[in-house]
Amino acid sequence: MQSESDVLIVGGGLVGASLACALGQAGLRVAVVEAFPFRVNQQPNYDERSIALAQGSQRIFSAMGLWDSLSDQVCPIHTIHVSDRGHFGFTRLQREQEGVAALGYVASARVLGNTLIAKLNQLAAVELLAPAQLLDFSVTADAVTAQLEADGRVLQHRTRLLVAADGVQSAVREKLAIATHQRDYGQTAIIANVTPGLPHRNVAYERFTDSGPLALLPMQENRCALVWTVHSEQADEIMTLEDSAFLARVQQRFGWRLGRFSKAGERHAYPLQLLRAEQSVHERLALIGNAVHTLHPIAGQGFNLGLRDVAALSEVVIDARRAGDDIGAPAVLARYADWRRADQRRVATFTDSLVRIFSQPFPPLAWARDAGMLALDLCPPAKRWFGRLTMGRAGRLPRLARGVEL
Numbered sequence: 510m511q512s513e514s515d516v517l518i519v520g521g522g523l524v525g526a527s528l529a530c531a532l533g534q535a536g537l538r539v540a541v542v543e544a545f546p547f548r549v550n551q552q553p554n555y556d557e558r559s560i561a562l563a564q565g566s567q568r569i570f571s572a573m574g575l576w577d578s579l580s581d582q583v584c585p586i587h588t589i590h591v592s593d594r595g596h597f598g599f600t601r602l603q604r605e606q607e608g609v610a611a612l613g614y615v616a617s618a619r620v621l622g623n624t625l626i627a628k629l630n631q632l633a634a635v636e637l638l639a640p641a642q643l644l645d646f647s648v649t650a651d652a653v654t655a656q657l658e659a660d661g662r663v664l665q666h667r668t669r670l671l672v673a674a675d676g677v678q679s680a681v682r683e684k685l686a687i688a689t690h691q692r693d694y695g696q697t698a699i700i701a702n703v704t705p706g707l708p709h710r711n712v713a714y715e716r717f718t719d720s721g722p723l724a725l726l727p728m729q730e731n732r733c734a735l736v737w738t739v740h741s742e743q744a745d746e747i748m749t750l751e752d753s754a755f756l757a758r759v760q761q762r763f764g765w766r767l768g769r770f771s772k773a774g775e776r777h778a779y780p781l782q783l784l785r786a787e788q789s790v791h792e793r794l795a796l797i798g799n800a801v802h803t804l805h806p807i808a809g810q811g812f813n814l815g816l817r818d819v820a821a822l823s824e825v826v827i828d829a830r831r832a833g834d835d836i837g838a839p840a841v842l843a844r845y846a847d848w849r850r851a852d853q854r855r856v857a858t859f860t861d862s863l864v865r866i867f868s869q870p871f872p873p874l875a876w877a878r879d880a881g882m883l884a885l886d887l888c889p890p891a892k893r894w895f896g897r898l899t900m901g902r903a904g905r906l907p908r909l910a911r912g913v914e915l
Protein backbone atom coordinates (compact mmCIF):
# COMPACT_ATOMS: atom_id res chain seq x y z
CA MET A 510 0.00 0.00 0.00
CA GLN A 511 1.17 3.53 -0.72
CA SER A 512 0.25 6.94 0.62
CA GLU A 513 1.58 10.50 0.41
CA SER A 514 1.73 13.69 2.42
CA ASP A 515 3.45 17.06 2.49
CA VAL A 516 4.61 16.47 6.07
CA LEU A 517 4.88 13.18 7.95
CA ILE A 518 5.02 13.63 11.73
CA VAL A 519 6.37 10.71 13.76
CA GLY A 520 4.88 10.94 17.27
CA GLY A 521 1.48 12.28 18.23
CA GLY A 522 2.32 13.45 21.78
CA LEU A 523 1.35 16.99 22.72
CA VAL A 524 4.02 18.55 20.50
CA GLY A 525 3.50 16.38 17.40
CA ALA A 526 -0.30 16.76 17.65
CA SER A 527 0.07 20.56 17.98
CA LEU A 528 2.19 20.70 14.82
CA ALA A 529 -0.35 18.54 12.94
CA CYS A 530 -3.08 21.00 13.97
CA ALA A 531 -1.12 24.08 12.93
CA LEU A 532 -0.11 22.69 9.52
CA GLY A 533 -3.42 20.91 8.83
CA GLN A 534 -5.38 24.10 9.49
CA ALA A 535 -3.12 25.96 7.07
CA GLY A 536 -4.02 23.44 4.34
CA LEU A 537 -0.96 21.18 4.18
CA ARG A 538 -1.53 17.44 3.80
CA VAL A 539 -0.24 16.01 7.06
CA ALA A 540 0.11 12.39 8.24
CA VAL A 541 0.77 11.54 11.90
CA VAL A 542 2.19 8.16 12.95
CA GLU A 543 1.57 7.42 16.61
CA ALA A 544 2.30 4.24 18.53
CA PHE A 545 -0.82 4.52 20.74
CA PRO A 546 -4.47 4.85 19.65
CA PHE A 547 -5.68 8.43 19.15
CA ARG A 548 -8.88 7.89 21.08
CA VAL A 549 -9.87 10.21 23.91
CA ASN A 550 -8.33 9.00 27.22
CA GLN A 551 -6.29 6.22 25.54
CA GLN A 552 -3.04 8.02 24.73
CA PRO A 553 -0.76 7.51 27.79
CA ASN A 554 1.11 10.76 27.09
CA TYR A 555 -2.16 12.66 27.56
CA ASP A 556 -2.17 11.85 31.28
CA GLU A 557 -3.05 13.62 34.52
CA ARG A 558 0.20 15.60 34.76
CA SER A 559 -0.44 19.31 35.01
CA ILE A 560 1.24 21.53 32.49
CA ALA A 561 1.92 25.18 33.33
CA LEU A 562 1.28 26.89 30.00
CA ALA A 563 3.26 30.09 29.57
CA GLN A 564 1.38 33.16 28.41
CA GLY A 565 3.13 32.75 25.01
CA SER A 566 1.66 29.23 24.70
CA GLN A 567 -1.81 30.59 25.39
CA ARG A 568 -1.31 32.95 22.44
CA ILE A 569 -0.21 30.09 20.21
CA PHE A 570 -3.30 28.03 21.08
CA SER A 571 -5.43 31.10 20.65
CA ALA A 572 -4.04 31.82 17.16
CA MET A 573 -4.65 28.15 16.31
CA GLY A 574 -8.32 28.54 17.30
CA LEU A 575 -8.03 26.12 20.24
CA TRP A 576 -8.23 28.49 23.16
CA ASP A 577 -12.04 28.74 23.19
CA SER A 578 -12.22 24.98 23.84
CA LEU A 579 -9.48 25.14 26.49
CA SER A 580 -10.25 28.34 28.38
CA ASP A 581 -12.90 26.95 30.72
CA GLN A 582 -10.76 23.91 31.58
CA VAL A 583 -7.63 25.79 32.72
CA CYS A 584 -6.72 27.82 35.79
CA PRO A 585 -4.98 31.21 35.37
CA ILE A 586 -1.75 31.98 37.25
CA HIS A 587 -1.74 35.50 38.70
CA THR A 588 1.44 35.26 40.77
CA ILE A 589 4.55 33.08 40.70
CA HIS A 590 6.22 32.77 44.09
CA VAL A 591 9.71 31.24 44.22
CA SER A 592 11.34 30.51 47.58
CA ASP A 593 14.18 28.56 49.18
CA ARG A 594 13.04 26.42 52.12
CA GLY A 595 14.92 27.23 55.34
CA HIS A 596 16.68 30.25 53.77
CA PHE A 597 15.82 33.92 53.29
CA GLY A 598 15.65 34.12 49.47
CA PHE A 599 12.44 34.54 47.55
CA THR A 600 11.14 36.30 44.46
CA ARG A 601 7.70 36.99 43.02
CA LEU A 602 6.30 37.70 39.61
CA GLN A 603 2.90 39.33 39.43
CA ARG A 604 0.54 39.77 36.50
CA GLU A 605 -0.03 43.47 37.30
CA GLN A 606 3.71 44.22 37.02
CA GLU A 607 3.86 42.38 33.71
CA GLY A 608 0.69 44.07 32.41
CA VAL A 609 -1.00 40.78 31.46
CA ALA A 610 -4.30 39.12 32.43
CA ALA A 611 -2.39 36.02 33.56
CA LEU A 612 1.27 34.98 33.71
CA GLY A 613 0.22 31.56 32.45
CA TYR A 614 -2.41 28.85 32.81
CA VAL A 615 -2.48 25.37 34.31
CA ALA A 616 -4.03 22.60 32.22
CA SER A 617 -3.77 18.83 32.48
CA ALA A 618 -1.98 17.01 29.67
CA ARG A 619 -5.22 15.02 29.26
CA VAL A 620 -7.29 18.16 28.61
CA LEU A 621 -4.70 19.50 26.15
CA GLY A 622 -4.43 16.15 24.37
CA ASN A 623 -8.17 15.60 24.11
CA THR A 624 -8.66 19.12 22.73
CA LEU A 625 -5.98 18.48 20.10
CA ILE A 626 -7.51 15.10 19.13
CA ALA A 627 -10.95 16.69 18.75
CA LYS A 628 -9.51 19.34 16.42
CA LEU A 629 -7.40 16.86 14.42
CA ASN A 630 -10.47 14.70 13.83
CA GLN A 631 -12.16 17.69 12.15
CA LEU A 632 -9.28 18.40 9.77
CA ALA A 633 -9.72 16.66 6.42
CA ALA A 634 -6.08 17.42 5.51
CA VAL A 635 -4.76 15.39 8.48
CA GLU A 636 -4.44 11.61 8.36
CA LEU A 637 -3.98 9.91 11.73
CA LEU A 638 -2.22 6.55 11.63
CA ALA A 639 -2.53 5.02 15.09
CA PRO A 640 -1.61 2.64 16.51
CA ALA A 641 1.22 2.65 14.00
CA GLN A 642 5.02 2.60 13.91
CA LEU A 643 7.74 4.04 11.76
CA LEU A 644 9.80 1.01 10.67
CA ASP A 645 12.41 2.71 8.51
CA PHE A 646 12.93 5.61 6.12
CA SER A 647 15.24 6.69 3.33
CA VAL A 648 15.90 10.15 1.93
CA THR A 649 16.30 11.03 -1.75
CA ALA A 650 16.81 14.41 -3.43
CA ASP A 651 13.13 15.35 -3.51
CA ALA A 652 11.36 13.17 -0.92
CA VAL A 653 11.50 10.89 2.11
CA THR A 654 10.12 7.38 1.72
CA ALA A 655 9.00 5.90 5.02
CA GLN A 656 7.93 2.37 5.81
CA LEU A 657 5.10 2.37 8.30
CA GLU A 658 3.32 -0.43 10.04
CA ALA A 659 -0.36 0.10 10.83
CA ASP A 660 -2.99 -2.54 11.61
CA GLY A 661 -0.49 -5.29 10.89
CA ARG A 662 0.13 -3.99 7.34
CA VAL A 663 3.25 -2.34 5.97
CA LEU A 664 2.71 0.94 4.09
CA GLN A 665 5.10 2.91 1.90
CA HIS A 666 4.64 6.59 2.60
CA ARG A 667 6.20 9.36 0.52
CA THR A 668 6.56 12.83 1.99
CA ARG A 669 8.41 16.12 1.39
CA LEU A 670 9.35 16.59 5.04
CA LEU A 671 9.67 14.17 7.96
CA VAL A 672 9.28 15.63 11.46
CA ALA A 673 10.54 13.70 14.47
CA ALA A 674 8.24 14.43 17.41
CA ASP A 675 8.88 11.00 18.88
CA GLY A 676 10.07 12.05 22.33
CA VAL A 677 13.17 11.53 24.39
CA GLN A 678 13.94 8.04 22.94
CA SER A 679 13.48 9.33 19.36
CA ALA A 680 14.10 6.41 16.97
CA VAL A 681 14.46 8.91 14.11
CA ARG A 682 17.23 10.79 15.93
CA GLU A 683 18.95 7.51 16.80
CA LYS A 684 18.78 6.17 13.24
CA LEU A 685 20.54 9.31 12.03
CA ALA A 686 23.10 9.02 14.85
CA ILE A 687 22.52 12.65 15.85
CA ALA A 688 24.77 13.33 18.83
CA THR A 689 23.15 14.24 22.15
CA HIS A 690 24.18 15.58 25.54
CA GLN A 691 22.39 13.57 28.20
CA ARG A 692 22.43 13.49 31.96
CA ASP A 693 20.39 11.39 34.34
CA TYR A 694 19.44 13.74 37.17
CA GLY A 695 19.03 10.82 39.60
CA GLN A 696 15.76 12.50 40.53
CA THR A 697 12.11 11.50 40.08
CA ALA A 698 9.12 13.85 39.86
CA ILE A 699 6.13 12.65 41.84
CA ILE A 700 2.87 14.26 40.86
CA ALA A 701 -0.54 14.29 42.58
CA ASN A 702 -3.40 16.70 43.04
CA VAL A 703 -3.91 17.96 46.60
CA THR A 704 -6.50 20.19 48.24
CA PRO A 705 -5.12 23.07 50.35
CA GLY A 706 -6.86 24.32 53.49
CA LEU A 707 -6.69 27.95 52.30
CA PRO A 708 -7.59 29.50 48.90
CA HIS A 709 -4.64 29.28 46.51
CA ARG A 710 -5.49 32.75 45.07
CA ASN A 711 -4.06 31.67 41.69
CA VAL A 712 -0.50 31.62 43.01
CA ALA A 713 1.98 29.11 41.54
CA TYR A 714 4.57 28.18 44.16
CA GLU A 715 8.05 26.91 43.39
CA ARG A 716 9.76 25.94 46.62
CA PHE A 717 13.33 24.72 46.59
CA THR A 718 14.10 22.22 49.33
CA ASP A 719 17.26 20.30 50.25
CA SER A 720 15.80 17.12 48.70
CA GLY A 721 14.71 18.85 45.46
CA PRO A 722 12.16 21.42 44.25
CA LEU A 723 8.47 21.21 45.02
CA ALA A 724 5.92 23.06 42.89
CA LEU A 725 2.25 23.65 43.66
CA LEU A 726 0.25 24.93 40.73
CA PRO A 727 -3.24 26.39 41.12
CA MET A 728 -6.10 24.38 39.63
CA GLN A 729 -9.82 24.81 39.33
CA GLU A 730 -12.04 24.15 42.38
CA ASN A 731 -9.24 25.25 44.72
CA ARG A 732 -7.09 22.19 44.15
CA CYS A 733 -3.34 22.32 43.55
CA ALA A 734 -1.18 20.22 41.25
CA LEU A 735 1.86 19.02 43.14
CA VAL A 736 5.11 18.31 41.29
CA TRP A 737 7.57 17.08 43.91
CA THR A 738 11.09 16.19 42.84
CA VAL A 739 12.87 13.66 45.06
CA HIS A 740 16.08 11.63 44.86
CA SER A 741 15.19 8.57 42.78
CA GLU A 742 16.15 6.15 45.56
CA GLN A 743 13.41 7.69 47.78
CA ALA A 744 10.70 7.56 45.11
CA ASP A 745 9.43 4.00 45.71
CA GLU A 746 8.98 4.60 49.41
CA ILE A 747 7.08 7.89 48.81
CA MET A 748 4.91 6.34 46.11
CA THR A 749 3.74 3.60 48.50
CA LEU A 750 2.95 5.84 51.51
CA GLU A 751 -0.63 5.98 52.78
CA ASP A 752 -2.31 9.21 51.64
CA SER A 753 -2.21 10.72 55.16
CA ALA A 754 1.53 10.03 55.52
CA PHE A 755 2.15 11.36 52.00
CA LEU A 756 0.28 14.59 52.76
CA ALA A 757 2.20 14.98 56.03
CA ARG A 758 5.50 14.74 54.09
CA VAL A 759 4.33 17.31 51.56
CA GLN A 760 3.22 19.59 54.40
CA GLN A 761 6.58 19.27 56.10
CA ARG A 762 8.40 20.14 52.82
CA PHE A 763 6.15 22.98 51.74
CA GLY A 764 5.07 24.51 55.07
CA TRP A 765 1.74 26.07 56.04
CA ARG A 766 1.36 28.95 53.57
CA LEU A 767 -1.65 27.16 52.03
CA GLY A 768 -3.05 25.76 55.28
CA ARG A 769 -3.44 22.01 55.89
CA PHE A 770 -3.36 19.77 52.82
CA SER A 771 -6.10 17.17 52.50
CA LYS A 772 -7.22 14.71 49.81
CA ALA A 773 -4.32 13.43 47.75
CA GLY A 774 -5.21 12.29 44.21
CA GLU A 775 -3.53 9.47 42.34
CA ARG A 776 0.27 9.63 42.34
CA HIS A 777 2.49 9.16 39.28
CA ALA A 778 6.29 9.08 39.08
CA TYR A 779 8.54 10.33 36.23
CA PRO A 780 12.33 9.69 36.30
CA LEU A 781 14.08 12.88 35.14
CA GLN A 782 16.85 13.44 32.66
CA LEU A 783 18.32 16.17 30.51
CA LEU A 784 18.73 15.61 26.79
CA ARG A 785 19.90 18.07 24.15
CA ALA A 786 20.40 16.99 20.56
CA GLU A 787 23.27 18.70 18.72
CA GLN A 788 21.18 19.13 15.57
CA SER A 789 17.53 19.96 15.14
CA VAL A 790 17.52 19.39 11.36
CA HIS A 791 18.91 16.88 8.87
CA GLU A 792 18.24 16.24 5.17
CA ARG A 793 14.43 16.69 4.73
CA LEU A 794 14.00 16.23 8.43
CA ALA A 795 13.30 18.40 11.50
CA LEU A 796 13.23 17.47 15.18
CA ILE A 797 10.85 19.12 17.63
CA GLY A 798 9.84 18.87 21.30
CA ASN A 799 11.34 16.25 23.60
CA ALA A 800 13.09 14.58 20.65
CA VAL A 801 15.46 17.57 20.52
CA HIS A 802 15.32 18.85 24.15
CA THR A 803 14.06 17.03 27.23
CA LEU A 804 14.22 19.18 30.33
CA HIS A 805 13.79 18.92 34.09
CA PRO A 806 10.24 20.09 34.93
CA ILE A 807 11.63 22.46 37.61
CA ALA A 808 10.52 25.59 35.75
CA GLY A 809 7.64 24.08 33.73
CA GLN A 810 9.26 24.88 30.39
CA GLY A 811 9.48 21.64 28.33
CA PHE A 812 6.15 21.73 26.53
CA ASN A 813 6.22 25.52 26.20
CA LEU A 814 9.58 25.28 24.44
CA GLY A 815 8.26 22.47 22.21
CA LEU A 816 5.23 24.55 21.29
CA ARG A 817 7.53 27.39 20.21
CA ASP A 818 9.34 24.83 17.99
CA VAL A 819 5.91 24.11 16.49
CA ALA A 820 5.18 27.81 15.94
CA ALA A 821 8.53 28.47 14.25
CA LEU A 822 8.61 25.30 12.11
CA SER A 823 5.04 25.75 10.89
CA GLU A 824 5.80 29.38 9.96
CA VAL A 825 8.90 28.60 7.88
CA VAL A 826 7.13 25.66 6.19
CA ILE A 827 3.97 27.63 5.35
CA ASP A 828 5.99 30.61 4.10
CA ALA A 829 8.02 28.29 1.85
CA ARG A 830 4.82 26.71 0.49
CA ARG A 831 3.27 30.13 -0.21
CA ALA A 832 6.44 31.23 -1.99
CA GLY A 833 6.26 28.08 -4.16
CA ASP A 834 9.47 26.66 -2.61
CA ASP A 835 10.22 23.08 -1.61
CA ILE A 836 9.18 22.81 2.07
CA GLY A 837 11.92 20.27 2.80
CA ALA A 838 14.75 22.25 1.17
CA PRO A 839 17.94 22.77 3.23
CA ALA A 840 17.45 26.56 3.29
CA VAL A 841 13.96 26.20 4.79
CA LEU A 842 15.15 23.80 7.48
CA ALA A 843 18.18 25.97 8.24
CA ARG A 844 15.79 28.88 8.88
CA TYR A 845 13.99 26.77 11.48
CA ALA A 846 17.22 25.54 13.12
CA ASP A 847 18.79 29.03 13.25
CA TRP A 848 15.63 30.57 14.65
CA ARG A 849 15.22 28.01 17.44
CA ARG A 850 18.86 27.63 18.50
CA ALA A 851 19.06 30.55 20.96
CA ASP A 852 15.72 29.88 22.69
CA GLN A 853 16.41 26.15 23.03
CA ARG A 854 19.87 26.82 24.48
CA ARG A 855 18.67 29.62 26.80
CA VAL A 856 15.80 27.64 28.31
CA ALA A 857 17.79 24.39 28.66
CA THR A 858 20.66 26.26 30.35
CA PHE A 859 18.31 28.20 32.63
CA THR A 860 16.48 25.02 33.69
CA ASP A 861 19.64 22.99 34.21
CA SER A 862 21.30 25.84 36.14
CA LEU A 863 18.33 26.01 38.50
CA VAL A 864 18.67 22.29 39.23
CA ARG A 865 22.40 22.66 39.89
CA ILE A 866 22.24 25.86 41.94
CA PHE A 867 19.45 24.63 44.16
CA SER A 868 21.07 21.23 44.75
CA GLN A 869 23.93 22.94 46.63
CA PRO A 870 23.65 22.59 50.42
CA PHE A 871 27.06 24.32 50.92
CA PRO A 872 26.17 27.42 53.08
CA PRO A 873 28.10 30.13 51.11
CA LEU A 874 26.44 28.95 47.88
CA ALA A 875 23.02 28.82 49.54
CA TRP A 876 23.60 32.39 50.76
CA ALA A 877 24.70 33.55 47.29
CA ARG A 878 21.67 32.06 45.53
CA ASP A 879 19.31 33.60 48.10
CA ALA A 880 20.98 36.99 47.65
CA GLY A 881 20.53 36.45 43.90
CA MET A 882 16.82 35.77 44.32
CA LEU A 883 16.34 38.89 46.41
CA ALA A 884 18.32 40.94 43.89
CA LEU A 885 16.08 39.56 41.15
CA ASP A 886 13.04 40.57 43.18
CA LEU A 887 14.34 44.13 43.68
CA CYS A 888 15.93 44.82 40.28
CA PRO A 889 13.31 45.76 37.64
CA PRO A 890 15.39 44.97 34.48
CA ALA A 891 16.40 41.54 35.85
CA LYS A 892 12.82 40.86 36.80
CA ARG A 893 11.60 41.88 33.35
CA TRP A 894 14.08 39.42 31.79
CA PHE A 895 12.88 36.68 34.17
CA GLY A 896 9.26 37.54 33.31
CA ARG A 897 9.86 37.38 29.53
CA LEU A 898 11.62 34.04 29.87
CA THR A 899 8.94 32.55 32.13
CA MET A 900 6.10 33.77 29.93
CA GLY A 901 7.76 32.53 26.72
CA ARG A 902 8.24 36.00 25.24
CA ALA A 903 12.04 36.15 24.89
CA GLY A 904 13.69 36.54 21.48
CA ARG A 905 12.07 36.93 18.04
CA LEU A 906 8.61 35.43 18.27
CA PRO A 907 6.88 33.47 15.50
CA ARG A 908 3.50 34.75 14.25
CA LEU A 909 1.52 32.19 16.26
CA ALA A 910 3.33 33.22 19.47
CA ARG A 911 2.28 36.82 18.78
CA GLY A 912 -1.33 35.66 18.52
CA VAL A 913 -1.40 36.03 14.72
CA GLU A 914 -2.70 33.24 12.46
CA LEU A 915 -0.28 31.41 10.18
Ligand SMILES: Cc1cc2nc3c(=O)[nH]c(=O)nc-3n(C[C@H](O)[C@H](O)[C@H](O)COP(=O)(O)OP(=O)(O)OC[C@H]3O[C@@H](n4cnc5c(N)ncnc54)[C@H](O)[C@@H]3O)c2cc1C
Binds near residue numbers: 525736
Ligand atom coordinates in the same frame (compact mmCIF):
# COMPACT_ATOMS: atom_id res chain seq x y z
C1 LIG B 1 6.27 15.68 35.85
C2 LIG B 1 6.34 16.57 34.64
C3 LIG B 1 5.79 17.83 34.68
C4 LIG B 1 5.88 18.66 33.57
N1 LIG B 1 5.37 19.93 33.66
C5 LIG B 1 5.48 20.76 32.62
C6 LIG B 1 4.97 22.09 32.69
O1 LIG B 1 4.40 22.51 33.72
N2 LIG B 1 5.12 22.91 31.61
C7 LIG B 1 5.74 22.49 30.47
O2 LIG B 1 5.85 23.27 29.52
N3 LIG B 1 6.23 21.23 30.36
C8 LIG B 1 6.11 20.36 31.41
N4 LIG B 1 6.61 19.09 31.29
C9 LIG B 1 7.25 18.66 30.03
C10 LIG B 1 6.22 18.16 29.00
O3 LIG B 1 5.38 17.19 29.57
C11 LIG B 1 6.96 17.59 27.79
O4 LIG B 1 7.92 18.51 27.36
C12 LIG B 1 6.02 17.30 26.63
O5 LIG B 1 4.96 16.51 27.04
C13 LIG B 1 6.81 16.63 25.50
O6 LIG B 1 5.93 16.29 24.45
P1 LIG B 1 6.46 15.59 23.12
O7 LIG B 1 5.23 15.45 22.26
O8 LIG B 1 7.65 16.28 22.59
O9 LIG B 1 6.99 14.16 23.58
P2 LIG B 1 6.20 12.88 24.13
O10 LIG B 1 5.13 13.28 25.06
O11 LIG B 1 7.25 11.94 24.65
O12 LIG B 1 5.51 12.24 22.84
C14 LIG B 1 6.20 11.44 21.91
C15 LIG B 1 5.16 10.58 21.18
O13 LIG B 1 5.81 9.85 20.16
C16 LIG B 1 5.28 8.53 20.13
N5 LIG B 1 6.32 7.68 19.51
C17 LIG B 1 7.57 7.49 19.93
N6 LIG B 1 8.25 6.70 19.08
C18 LIG B 1 7.39 6.40 18.08
C19 LIG B 1 7.49 5.62 16.88
N7 LIG B 1 8.63 5.00 16.53
N8 LIG B 1 6.41 5.51 16.08
C20 LIG B 1 5.24 6.13 16.41
N9 LIG B 1 5.10 6.89 17.53
C21 LIG B 1 6.15 7.02 18.34
C22 LIG B 1 4.99 8.22 21.59
O14 LIG B 1 4.00 7.21 21.71
C23 LIG B 1 4.48 9.57 22.10
O15 LIG B 1 3.09 9.69 21.98
C24 LIG B 1 6.53 18.23 32.40
C25 LIG B 1 7.09 16.94 32.35
C26 LIG B 1 7.00 16.12 33.46
C27 LIG B 1 7.62 14.76 33.39
